Every structure is written in C-alpha cells, then in structure tokens.
Amino acid sequence: MSVWAGRRPATRASPEEELSLDHVRQTAPTQTLDDVIDVTGRVRAAIETVIEGKRDSIDLALVVLLAEGHLLVEDVPGVGKTMLAKALGRSIDCTVRRLQFTPDLLPSDITGVSVYNQERREFEFKPGGIFANIVVGDEINRASPKTQSALLESMEERQVSVDGTTYRLDAPFMVVATQNPIEMEGTYPLPEAQRDRFMARIEMGYPTASAELEMLEHHGTADPLAELRPVTDAATVTGLIQAVKEVYVAPAVKEYVVGVVNATRHSRDLRLGASPRSSLSLLRAARAQAALARRDYVTPDDISSLAVPVLAHRVLPSTEAQLARRSASEVVTAAVHTVAIPERA
Amino acid sequence: MRATDRSAVAVFLSVTLASLTLLPLTQDTSYIPLGVVITLAVTLVGAVVRRIGLGNGVVLGVQALVLLAFVAGIAWSLGGTEGNLLAQVGGLYSSAAEHMRTQAAPMIPHPGVKLLLVSAIGVVAVLTDVLVEGIERPAWAIAPPLTLYLVPALGLNDDLTWWPFVLLALGYAVVLLSEGLTAATRWPRAVGTPDHPQSDQGLHVGYAARAAAMVVVPVLLATVLIGAVLPLPGQLGWGVGAGRGAQGPIQMTDPTLDLKRNLTQPENYTVLSYQTDAPSGSYLRMASLPVFNDAGWQSAGVSLQPGTTLPPPPGLTVEAARERTTEIQVGDFRSEYLPLPYAPRSVGVEGEWAYDPQSMMMLATGQDRVEATRNLSYQVTSLDIEPDGERLSTAEAGAPVDANLTAALPPDLPPEIIDVALERTADASTPALKAAALQEWLRSSDFTYSTEQAQGTTYEQLSDFLVEDRRGYCEQFAGAMAVMARVVGIPSRVSVGFLPGERIANGFEVRVRDMHAWPELYFEGEGWVRFEPTPAVVTGNAPPWTIAGTNQGGTSTEEGADPSSEPVPSAEESTPPPPSPTPSDSASAPAGPGGGFPWGRVALAGGVLLGVLALMSLPAVLRLRRRRARLDHSGEIVDRVERAWAELRDTARDIGHPWPSGSPRSIGAEVSRGLDAGSGRAMTAMSQLVERARYARSLETHANVTGLTQEVLDGMTAPLSWDSKLLAWIWPRSLFTGLSWQLPERLRVWERLRWPERLTPPWRR
Secondary structure: OOOOOOOOOOOOOOHHHHHHHHHHHHHOOOOOHHHHHHHHHHHHHHHHOOOOOOHHHHHHHHHHHHOOOOEEEEOOOOOOHHHHHHHHHHHEEOOEEEEEOOOOOOHHHHHEEEEEEOOOOEEEEEEOOOOOOEEEEEOHHHOOHHHHHHHHHHHHHOEEEEOOEEEEOOOOOEEEEEEOOOOOOOOOOOOHHHHOOOOEEEOOOOOOHHHHHHHHHHHOOOOHHHHOOOOEEHHHHHHHHHHHOOOEOOHHHHHHHHHHHHHHHHOOOEEEOOOHHHHHHHHHHHHHHHHHOOOOEOOHHHHHHHHHHHHHHHOEEOHHHHHOOOOHHHHHHHHHHOOOOOOOO | OOHHHHHHHHHHHHHHHHHHHHHHHEOOOOHHHHHHHHHHHHHHHHHHHHHHOOOHHHHHHHHHHHHHHHHHHHHHHHHOOOOOHHHHHHHHHHHHHHHHHHOOOOEOOOHHHHHHHHHHHHHHHHHHHHHHHHOOOHHHHHHHHHHHHHHHHHHOOOOOOHHHHHHHHHHHHHHHHHHHHHHHHHOOOOOOOOOOHHHHHHHHHHHHHHHHHHHHHHHHHHHHHHHHOOOOOOOOOOOOOOOOOOOOOOOOOOHHHHHHHHHOOOOOOEEEEEEEOOOOOOOEEEEEEOEEEOOEEEOOOOOOEEOOEOOOOOOEOOOOEEEEEEEEEEOOOOOOEOOEEOOEEEEEOOOOEEEOOOOOOEEEOOOOHHHOOOOOEEEEEEEEEOOOHHHHHOOOEOOOOOHHHHOOOOOOOOHHHHHHHHHHOOOOOOHHHHHHHHHHHHHOOOOEEOOOOOOOOHHHHHHHHHHHOOEEOHHHHHHHHHHHHHHOOOOEEEEEEEOOOEEEOOEEEEEHHHEEEEEEEEEOOEEEEEOOOOOHHHHOOOOHHHOOOOOOOOOOOOOOOOOOOOOOOOOOOOOOOOOOOOHHHHHHOOOOOOOOOOHHHHHHHHHHHHHHHHHHHHHHHHHHHHHHHHOOOOOOHHHHHHHHHHHHHHHHHHOOOOOOOOOHHHHHHHHHHOOOHHHHHHHHHHHHHHHHHHHOOOOOOOOOHHHHHHHHHHHHHOOOOHHHHHHHHHOOOHHHHOOOOOOOHHHOHHHHOOOOHHHOOHHHO
C-alpha cells in the first residue's frame, strides 16, 4: 500500500461532528447552473492539461462527481486511467488518497485501525485510506475479496465502522477505481453485485493519433500533473451537488428511465438485468449531465446517452450473446432502442 | 436483390395477375403466356436499363421499343409475311374491333383480339412500371391494372365474380409490400441499429399495409359500385348478344320482308288471337326500325338484355298510361320477334327471350329462334300509351337517347321530300300539330292504298309516293310520315306488327293481312307515340291524340273521327301510375353502336371522372385542413409548439424527407442537416422548443413559433421540383402513417421475416 497524498488528517466522525457535518452541508454556498458550468469548465480545462483528447471520459467523471457516485475505470494499462483519477483529485482543493490494491492489502488498511496509545492509555483510531474526499483505488481486482468488500461497504454507506464506532466520511466523497481487464491471473475481478456500487464505468480507449502526438510534445519534458493547481474546493463542489439535485425531471422522463431499465431485464440477450439501484443512478447521473449542459431539466437524450456507462457494467450477457460475441454495451444499446422516446409529459 | 429489382418483380406479378382478369372476355387463353412474356420483357428491360443508370425517359423509350417489336412480332406470326407489317397490325386491330362489336363474351378465338389483349397488357405493364419505378408512386400502380379489370367488369352483363377482384387486389398488395420493404431500406434510420432492423421495417410495412387499405378499398368499392349499381351493361360495344355462352351475334331478320309477303298472302288465315282488357284491342308490335338511309328503313344493332321484365318505356314521364293485361295465343306464325302491345312491362313467356330497352322489342335468343313464336301462348302486362291530345299538342319534340339514329336524316335525301314536308306543315305551330298535319294529309284522298310494289331506289320510291302517284301500302305511309317528321324535327321510327284485328267472341283475332307498319314519333314527356297515316280503309279511325282539334291551329278534324268519342283518360283511380323513370335510366341507357355523339355517355364518364377526382383530392383536402388547424395561433404555447412540430413531421413525410424516430434534439439535428443554414437554425430552435415543452418545468418563450415553423417548412419544400410538390400535395403520405393500425405482435409475421443468411448472395454479405 502506498499513500499518495493526504493534505488533511482524517477526522473521526463523532456524533457531534456528524451534526456539524450536516451543518456544513446546509450552509454550503448556494450554487446555480451557471456556477456548475463555470466550475466544471475550469475543472475540465485543468484535467485537459494532463489528459489529451478524452473529453467524454472527463465529462463522465464530472457527471459522476456531481451525482455523488463512484467511478469504475476499466481499460488496458497505460491509457491514463490513474492519470484521470489523480487529475480530478488535484484540480479540486480536497483530500485525495491513493490506494494501490495488492493481494496482501488488508481491510484495515482501507478502513483504518484502532491502536493502543500507551501515553494516553486509550485506543486511538488511525484512519485508513478511505478517509478522503477522492479515493483513487488502483487495480482494485488485485486485492482479495475481503478487502474489496471493505471498500465497497464504505462506498455505499459513506461511513466506516471500526470497533463499534462509526466514522462518517467527508463530503464530497468519490471513489475512482481502476481495473485492468487483460491481466487475469491471480486477480479477483469484481463480482457483479459489487460492480453495482459504481455509478458508472468508463473505458478510456486509446487516444487519437493527434492527441497522442500532442501528449509526446508536452509530457516528454515536464510532469503536467505536478503543475496542476486546484481550481475549486470541496465546499463548492458540495454546493454544486446540491444545485444538481434541483434539476427537474418530467414524469415522462422518469417513465422512460423505468422503461430503459426494464428493457434490460426483459432482454433475451441478458442473463441479469439492471437493478433498481441502477435506475436511481441513471436518474442522478442524468440530472448531472443536464446541469453540465446548462439545462434545468432532464431529456430522454440524457438517459439514453448515459445508459451504457451506467448500466453496461451491471448486467450479465446471456450465453448466446457471449457466443455471438456481443458485448454488454451492445446489448444495452439495443435494449435502449426498443424503448419509445416519450412524446408528451 | 436491389430495391428496384424487387419493384420490378412486384410490377410483373401485379400486371400478370391483372391480365388474368381479362379471361371472361374470350375463350382464347393463349393471350396469357404472351402477356406474361411481354410483361416480363418490359419489366426486365426496365430493371436492366435502370441498373445501367439511365434516366426514366430512356427507360420508357426502350420499353416502348420492346413493346412495339413484340407486337409486330406477334402480328407477323399471326398473319404470315405477306404485305406491309404496319398494315398487318392495323388490319388485325380493326378486325379485332369489328369482332368485339359483333361478338358476345366470351368471344371465340380471334387473332386480332389476341393481339389487342397482349398489346393492352404490354401498355399496362409499361405504365405500371413508370408509376412504380419511374416516378416512385407505387400507390398509384392500381390504375393501369384497374383498367384491365374494368373492361370485363363494366363491359359484361354478368354478375361480378369475386376472383378477378382478388387477383387485382393481390397484385396491388404485392406492389405496396415491395414499396414497404424498399422504404425500409431507403429511408434513413436515425437511431435504428443493425440489431433490431425489424422494428423499423415493421413500421414501413405497416405503412404499406395502411396505404393499401386506404387506396385499394375505396377504389375497388367505387369500381363495384359503378359496375354494379349503374345499368351500364353493353356499353362498351360488345354487340348484340345475350346470355352467357352465346356463340355469336344474333342476326335480326328484316321484318318488312315479312310485312310485304304477308300482306299479299292469298289466304288471309288467322295468325293469332288474344284477350285483352283494352276495349278496342291493341296494336301488337313486333319490331322497330330506327335507321333510315338510302337502303330504306332498317333495324339497328341493339343491346339485348336477357329477361322478361322490361324497363319503363323511354321518354315517358307523364302519368297518362293505363296498365293492360293481354293474353296472346299465336298460331302458325313464325317469327323471332314477339308481338307485344306497346309498351310492354313484363311478359310471361316460355323460352329464351331478350329485350332491347330502347325499342322495347323482344327477340328470341334460343334454339330455332326464327320459329320461336310458333304456337306460343304468353301473357303481357303493358302500359297503354294514350297521350292527352291537348297536352301533346304543346309538347316539344324530344331527344331520345338514340337520337343519333332516330333523328338523323341522310344527307342525300331528295330536296323535294323536304319541300313537301315543310310545305304541308307550314301552318302548324307545334311539333305535334305538324305531325297531325302530316298524318291528315297522308290519310286524305290525295293518297290511294295499294299493295302494288313500286320500283326504283328508296328515294325514288319515296318521291314517287309523296309527289307523283301517291299510291302505296302501310309501309310507304308509315315510312313517308316518319321521314317527314324527321324533316320537321321530330325523332321518329317505323314499327312493324299487327293491327288490333277483329273482335271475336272472347277477344280478338288477328289475320295475316293485319300485318302493318306505323310510325312512332318522340315527344318530350310522352315518349314514343304511335301515329297512323295509313288510310282508314285499312286502319279505321286514327288514334284520337293524333288529330288536331279545331281550336288548335287551322287544320280540320279528320272525317269520321271524333276526338271526343274516346275521351283521353287521365289516370284512373284503380290504375296504378306507371313508375316514373328516373333521369339516370334514360341517361345511362345504351345509346346504340351507331354514329353520333353519345352525350349521355360523356356526361356519365364526366361524372365518374369528377367522382374519381373528388376521391383523389380527398387526401389533399384532409391534409390541408389538418395543416390549418395545426398552425392555428390559439391555445397554450406548449400545445402550439407540439402542433407545429407535428406539422413539420408530417410535411417531411409528405415530401419523403427523412424524419427519424428519437428525441426532439436528435430529430432536429438530423433534419436540419438536410436544410439550408437559415431553416436549419429554425429547425434546431424548434426542436429545442419542443424539448422544453415536453420535459422542462415550464415553457416561457418569446419565440415566434409560427414564423419558425414557416421558415422550416419553406426550407423543406424549397429545393423540390414542382412535380414533387404537386405529388406531395395530392398524395400526402403522412395521412397514412398517422393512422393507428395496431395488430397484435404475434400476427405481424413480416416483422420476423428474415432473409436466410445462407441464401444471401455473396455480394450482399
């Protein structure tokens, strides 16, 4: 395990502190859609100084951030998975920790451990890697299932329980986990139930030729990540998250969400359809995407464009689909097209 | 298979099926393989030339050449090699026309008819091909095959059978289905994926099926109505003939030959006897001769209708006729004409008989027809035409349906006849008084009754009779009066039959020398009215209505005739009035195959054409109304935006512009790509308005919805050629896609049809 950065010490979330945390949430500065555009624009620009030509992936990462979700980045090594996660953390003035997952990583490395302080004659809680605003979990499939589930529990509940004490995690809280799909030996790929905890999965993909050329041009001499300065802070991001929650969703669009999710459940090409949790994720992500497009309402386009990143990693293609070499993304796309776009509210 | 190839196959099937509908016309089925070959050739040539990428004009030209070559080849093979090929073709066509005029369907085999049918099929194939592939309006592809179907449907006096109808509809459905499949591949799919092409295809096949329902049903309904309701049979000149399976035309004998022969019989034997409730007996009419030319009075080709219940007498609209019942027993008298009192309504008679609705005569059509009347007993219900003298005296000379025959004078009529007629009627003021004056003169002592036959041509005989020796028998009197009536403008014809005969104990007895001829003149409202110019020595008193009263003009009353002795009856209380003929009866009755201008038929055709035009313009009218309603300024802004959006969608569909399925934004992006910059921006703005109207909390906008819509509409229609605009206007496709035609999914088999992978040709894999 290697801890990459920790600007702020982890705080123990005692009941009083939980109260004050709520207080922070309530008094977070009121943000508008214009602020969302402004702030995310700055963050995007900052990340783009590090990663060339990955606008879609960056936007999806921002969507997940604003929708209070967690992001799973899945791709071959060297395409910038970790770079994306680190750049996102760096551009926001908040605590960022990196957890390098290895087979010997223990659950307590993630959650923290109580150590007996002989001077004070009491147990003292040493917070683990999870206590940060943005947690980068590298190669999450290399850790043992026990360790993985410790992480996933904290992700879902946004709190950690050690020795009977519950510690609240700070807001915003986002886990960006990466997974390498080609190196399978000695790994423990995330089971589907665990993948469900991630709001979205992205595949970075190779950069275009021009973007790669640009990268060689700029990254050959200096480390752009080191030069990256925060362009906003955690409180602002919390405010943006609140603003996103105000985005209007018409009843017809909600029906469309249900229709899309249902279509995956009834698709003959899928062994396992999307969960109810996924409809919630889809709607929250769609709100964030609408806000990023300076809209105060969600359109069916938001839903359909987010269906693959939000749903594809949660479903299981049937044997026939696998034999026909149809990926989960293809099957989900097909399922979405069977649902009629709602015409009137 | 390319879309055009599929259409070509559809055209081929459709025309081939339609060609089978001609089967009831002829006994010769050899036209079918030839028709198949010519259809195949035309569609094949069309498909090949289109594949090369040549334009429609070239395709049509090549197809026409192929058709001509084919027709010439058939003509050559049918008629040998002698003579000019062009003359050969022309000769075959004209002989075919003659054959059809004289034959009853199904016609016996005739090479000209075969050539004609094959040519017609070829032309229909070319036209259908042009409609389906040339101008891409497969919905109209019903029209050419429909003409093939209509020929037997309207021309034959048969009940419409169901199978030609089904063949026609089947062929049309094939064309529409091919169009549906083509549309599915040609129209862009915005969000369709290769995974689920069948849903998109199903949409367009559904469109095809709806279009089929919308077009086939009204057209075929109209066809059945026109064919079945209107009394059209015989219209198309299938000649004299009655009943199914008649082997040829019926040759009518000249009744005047019998007349002359019978009048000079040495023994005046009894030919028939009858009982009637008419007090003074009845003239028994056998035949009517409407044609007068240098060969004398002649019968014309008539359209015989099978049956023994006759239509109302032509032209009679006043209620002045009593119904009479007459029982007739014929003795040793042979004729194909049935002696009947005029105007017969229904006849109870054995054997096969047919009637002509114009002349109201009945002819035998069965075996041994020339002896049909021998020892025949039958019963007749007839209307006793006894016009009111006063009313008649003021009646106009009417125009019967066959006025082209009954009002025509030969151009070479000797002028002295015309002079005599005009001179004798100079004092009379109305047509009926002129007729009365002519009759009075002919019955006067100026003329002598004699059965001696005059010599010379018809005109010489007539001139002799009227100017020189003034001797003749009933035929001369009747003919002369009829000719002179035509001179003074009254349609006329000569009828042949029997005088009422002698009263015997129980009825009347008619002898062979009672055979007689008399003129019938046509008056408006009265129809055909019998006159009696033959002197009283033979005929007794003239009919009361034919004598001008003392108070009507300056003519004197005929000697021995008392107009008041037989008061003209108005309808008696016990007598049911004759059914008054409806205008359509007289308008649509056959005009006969002779010359002249068939106004009635033209009017009918015009009416049918107007009806068809109205039917065709119906979609345009409906579409226009819908557009007006949608571009209305009233209502909530949300509704206005939605209506305008629907109008944009339908206009795009009308002109064949892509309108993908999907969200407003994606539609807006897709559609504006095909527009110029200005209207493209308007389209994008409209799509965003719709998006907000549907999905945002509220829509507050100052945008000019109508202006934006109009801008997009202008942008859509601006690049179109005038004919495309016209087609979009006449045939708004959106009207048919908007219909909800929901079949249960398991019944929509075509959506599951897939071209088997292993059968796909390699170049399409």
